[in-house]
Amino acid sequence: MRKKLFSSNIYPSEITSRTLFDSRRRWLQGSVASLSALAMPEKIVHSREDSKFPAPIDANKSKFSSDEEQTSYADVTRYNNFYEFGTGKEDPFEQAYRLKTEGWRIQVIGDVMRPKTFDMDDILRLAPVEERIYRLRCVEAWSMVIPWVGFPLAKLLNAVQPTGNARFVEFISLYDIEQMPGQKSPVLRWPYTEGLRIDEAMNPLTLLTLGLYGEILPNQNGAPVRIVVPWKYGFKSAKSIVTIRLTEKQPASSWNLANPNEYGFYSNVNPNVSHPRWSQRRERRIGEFLKRDTLMFNGYSEWVADLYRDLDLNKYF
Ligand SMILES: Nc1nc2c(c(=O)[nH]1)N[C@H]1C(S)=C(S)[C@@H](COP(=O)(O)O)O[C@H]1N2
């Protein structure tokens, strides 16, 4: 059953933005069926007012889930940052059909005992997927609440057995200028690169993400596999990953290279540390009018504050 999630005969990449919504019904059948088959006892049912095809999905709700109102599917999939497809918010929705996700592989290399190249079926065999409803706080001071589908990244990292030298984890997105026309622009260093300290990567909140709203990831959200790190600004959550490298040295990150004064390596959500050009105290939840206060670590202090006990967060922003 698991296999079906990624072997369904219609892939998001075959779906142009024009026909995206018409095609959803067909591939929903494949992906939803497999997700429900993996479901754990505690069940929740999505109501998707914005969808033409209401598709109740059984999934296990994780204890890490927020119970806030979820951002609409339409906003989650139309208002994106994915500079490989352009810098406009709707560019990814319009352009990401170019991404080919069939036969996707992800290599896990570096300071590990068992380097391995995983295909999507290998990934799905590592752990049962769960639903994690997380806040995503973009550095641009907007936020969303998104029901992701995935499992802790730690399950993948443990499978390759990090060596004692592994202190950081680097995530590298696809580099393919044919599929990703935004890479013709030097706005960022390509491929998109991000990184975490290994204890951050191993934290149970850090999600290897395969879907959202009970479906496989739409291309514009980073298909077929991305990272979601909910206590950090959104740009730490790299999309469409092809390489994960464990390293001794702190890896470079595309945004840090583009502007080191504005985007630090840690980039923990922190209302007390302003971006040089704007405050991070408040945020606009997409779909809402009034701004709300931004929470320390995006509200995830309970699980992550300990990671930074000995770190000056003003210096290591
Ligand atoms: N490869 C890649 N990953 C990326 C980005 C990008 O431009 N390229 N944008 C980041 C930013 S700034 C944010 S806020 C989130 C947005 O994720 P979403 O569009 O799924 O909400 O993805 C992050 N991951």
Ligand SMILES: [Mo]
């Ligand atoms: Mo972002």
